Amino acid sequence: MRYSTSGVADTPGRPFDLEVWRSTVARTVVPLEIEELGDVTFQGRLSRTVVEDVSLFEMVATPHMVRRTPDLIADDEPRFYKLSLQLAGSMVLEQDGRTAELRPGDLAIYDTHRPYTLAFPEANQAMVIMFPHELVDLPRDEVARVTATCFPSDAGLARVINPFFVELGRNMDQLAGPHATRLVHSGLDLLVTMLSQELHRRLGPVAxxxxxxxxxxxxxxxxxxxxxxxxxxxxxxxxxxxxxxxxxxxxxxxxxxxxxxxxxxxxxxxxxxxxxxxxxxxxxxxxxxxxxxxxxxxxxxxxxxxxxxxxxxxxxxxxxxxxxxxxxxxxxxxx
Missing domain, CATH: 1.10.10.60 (Homeodomain-like)
Structure with missing residues (x-):
């Protein structure tokens, strides 16, 4: 499957300025520091679909920088993972001492309960799925070994799994029906399978x-x-x-x-x-x-x-x- 490297889809609705984007993200995602990049005045569009305790976002924005700092993380707040699938443009994710550069069709996972940085150096479009730690049948310390890891669309299981999430992002209307829960959990099961394979590849039975x-x-x-x-x-x-x-x-x-x-x-x-x-x-x-x-x-x-x-x-x-x-x-x- 081929993905656009530059074409950012136009989404309906009035674009958000930086102030509105910050407040909207803090309210619907998690509190973040967000800054413009370059000389481009920030504009972004955000749509959200909620299926039980899983939130799916489609984000389209101009270049910007995102930071989740220790001061923004409360010990008693709910713990989530975020899956980010790049649909257009590029993103650089940093967490746990690793850096992952995502191109269209690539995905990565990160943890909202630990600091991270996201850099979007160009106009971009992404789908982000935020879900509780409890939905992942892997210990947190093992998931922490594969955060900020790029799963490219042309390698391994990602050749099968990434397109599923791409199509999910293009057909968000399917999440309004009675079978939305099964569809979302099927996607998360696929993600866990890919994470497990990567952990097995890195650790192996001997390590x-x-x-x-x-x-x-x-x-x-x-x-x-x-x-x-x-x-x-x-x-x-x-x-x-x-x-x-x-x-x-x-x-x-x-x-x-x-x-x-x-x-x-x-x-x-x-x-x-x-x-x-x-x-x-x-x-x-x-x-x-x-x-x-x-x-x-x-x-x-x-x-x-x-x-x-x-x-x-x-x-x-x-x-x-x-x-x-x-x-x-x-x-x-x-x-």
Missing amino acids: NPARSLAREVREYILDHLGDLDLTPASLARAHFISTRHLYTIFSAEGQTVSAWIRSRRLERIRRDLGDPLFADRPVSWVAGRWGLSDAAHFSRLFKAEFGESPTSYRERILGARRGRAAEIPQQSPPR
């Missing part, structure tokens, strides 16, 4: 046996989340290690094995509750599909994790999707 074992255990958990007997003891037996060693592996990553299993199960259940494919299935069936067969216990866990009952969540998400299916709301700049 750090303990880390390799931890990765193997996590993959086993994900493949067996629906098993009722998935416990630390069964995991240890399956990998011929002691439960004490299993606990040590996960404690090094800042989370117990039981907590990781629980969080992955709850995230899968939440995804299915918002999926029209399972709309006619009882909530208890969805929970049991992912290994939580005690309905009362599951309901307490879900509410503690997401702040509402599973039934209320399902009604809210599916109802909102049905309500938006006929029309995509247009966003206007703040007055």
Whole structure:
């Protein structure tokens, strides 16, 4: 697939000046320092689509510089990753001691909870997807190894995955229908697959046996989340290690094995509750599909994790999707 190297698409709506752009980005993305580059007066257009807790942005702007400084990062704020797909022009991303230069069709990931810099030296167009850390089935320290890494459109899995995101950006109207949740999560699953491949390429099984074992255990958990007997003891037996060693592996990553299993199960259940494919299935069936067969216990866990009952969540998400299916709301700049 070929991409434009200079043609920036014209998007509808009045362009934002720098002041409005700063306030809009701070309100809908995260607080950032933003400055013009060169002698060009800043102009930009921004559209946003929200699918549950995932935000998708299409951004078109003149040259500018973006900085996420330590002073702008609060310890208690939600933690997000951002996937940036360059559609026209170029971008230079810096984070975690690495620099990635993106050309049209390339993508990279970065973490809003750590400082980063984005430089757009020319007129540019990009799609940015912002999503919570919890939607990525990889430890944060491993994702930190591949931030500010360019995944070029003509190499490896990116030849398959990048075009998916390109087409998603060109067909944002498809995110107004009832199947938006499944579509977005399918894209994130593809991204995690690409990140996992890159981590395996860099680290390999020999570089750090303990880390390799931890990765193997996590993959086993994900493949067996629906098993009722998935416990630390069964995991240890399956990998011929002691439960004490299993606990040590996960404690090094800042989370117990039981907590990781629980969080992955709850995230899968939440995804299915918002999926029209399972709309006619009882909530208890969805929970049991992912290994939580005690309905009362599951309901307490879900509410503690997401702040509402599973039934209320399902009604809210599916109802909102049905309500938006006929029309995509247009966003206007703040007055």
